[in-house]
Amino acid sequence: MPKKGKKAKMPLSDEEQLLLFQQKLLAEEEMAKKKERLLSQFLKDKLAKEEHNSALNLNKINTQWRTVLREVKTRELHKDIEILSQTFERVVDCKDSVIKSLARDLSEAEEQYAHALRGHLHSIDQLLALQRCRLGLLEESYTTELEALTKEFETERKTITDQHEKEMHYLQDVFMAMEQNYIDSEYESKLEFQSIWEDVKNKNLEEKHFLRLQLENIVEDLWRRFQDALKNYVDATEDQKIAFETLKVKDEKSSKEIEAQMKKIQRLQGEKILKLAEICRKFETEEEKVLPFYSSVLTPEEQKEIEDMHPEELTEELAKVIVNYTGMENFWKRYNKVKLEQLSLQHRHGQLLEINGKLRAMLRRYLDGISVSDEVLSQLNPLFIVNHRSNLPQPLSAPTTQPGDRPPPTTYNITEAAHVISHTL
Secondary structure: OOOOOOOOOOOOOHHHHHHHHHHHHHHHHHHHHHHHHHHHHHHHHHHHHHHHHHHHHHHHHHHHHHHHHHHHHHHHHHHHHHHHHHHHHHHHHHHHHHHHHHHHHHHHHHHHHHHHHHHHHHHHHHHHHHHHHHHHHHHHHHHHHHHHHHHHHHHHHHHHHHHHHHHHHHHHHHHHHHHHHHHHHHHHHHHHHHHHHHHHHHHHHHHHHHHHHHHHHHHHHHHHHHHHHHHHHHHHOHHHHHHHHHHHHHHHHHHHHHHHHHHHHHHOHHHHHHHHHHHHHHHOOHHHHHOOOOOOOOOHHHHHHHHHOOHHHOOHHHHHHHHHOHHHHHHHHHHHHHHHHHHHHHHHHHHHHHHHHHHHHHHHHHHHHHOOOHHHHHOOOOOOEEOOEEOOOOOOOOOOOOOOOOOOOOOOOOOOHHHHHHHHO
């Protein structure tokens, strides 16, 4: 049998060759990426190792450098300490010399003080002896003058006492005489008063009886006229009375509305005050905003006169207190300004109240004049006359007449009711 030979290679097509070529490129590209990854990993490991070694070497260098610097600084400090010790010893020597010199001066000063003290004590002893002698002489002089004044005082006291007793006896005699005279004159005056009182009483009773008879007729006539005038007045003022009642009801209604409005205003007062404060702040001048405290209105001469007034009363303590309260000057200026404005408003308020009282009195008189009531009739009114007499108080003194003389004719003021009503309306 013949041997089998190798199979002959089949020629590749273009597509297969292209596919094979792409596979080779992909394998080469994958190989290159793998090499790059390995290379980058190797470089990273090498870099980390180098950084570790660098840090370690840097620490070693710093340690050795610190050792060198310590040695150099130690040598410098030793030199400085030697210099400072020498300087200190030199300063100590100087201070010792100064202390020794001061000690010598102190001992000399103590000796001088002791010498001066001895001299001073000697002088004081001499002055004390001289003062004792002077006090002895003054005491003797005082004793002598005291005895003389005592004798003079006793003599004068005795004289004054005797004179006082004499005057007291004289005044007692005078008082008794005056009391007796007063008793006699009082008794005579009482007798004279009783006689005059009886005469006046009898005359008054006669006149009262005569006037009563006349006045009863006049009162009846006037009462009739008054009733007619009152009826005419009531008929004439009926419309006015109705209008008055209507206005009175309206006035009560208005009073209630005003009271309700006042309560509402009181509720809104806090907000109103704040708004008014803001509005007032807007209307303040630039000068008031910059300088809220007014300057003094005193002239330099007046200010100097006030400062010079009573300089002896300004003690040191008072001066300190004034200095402590100097900062309150602006506050007191503004407070005084507000106080002056308040007093001015109070004065104006008093004037307005006085004017209001006068207007109310005029209105009340007018209303009393156009109305007739018990209250009006009970008050003093010179235009209201009944039985030829008004309700004004009459004088109590009666005219003095001699026995046998005719009584003067009685004069009566008569006012027609129609005349009164026409003038009143």
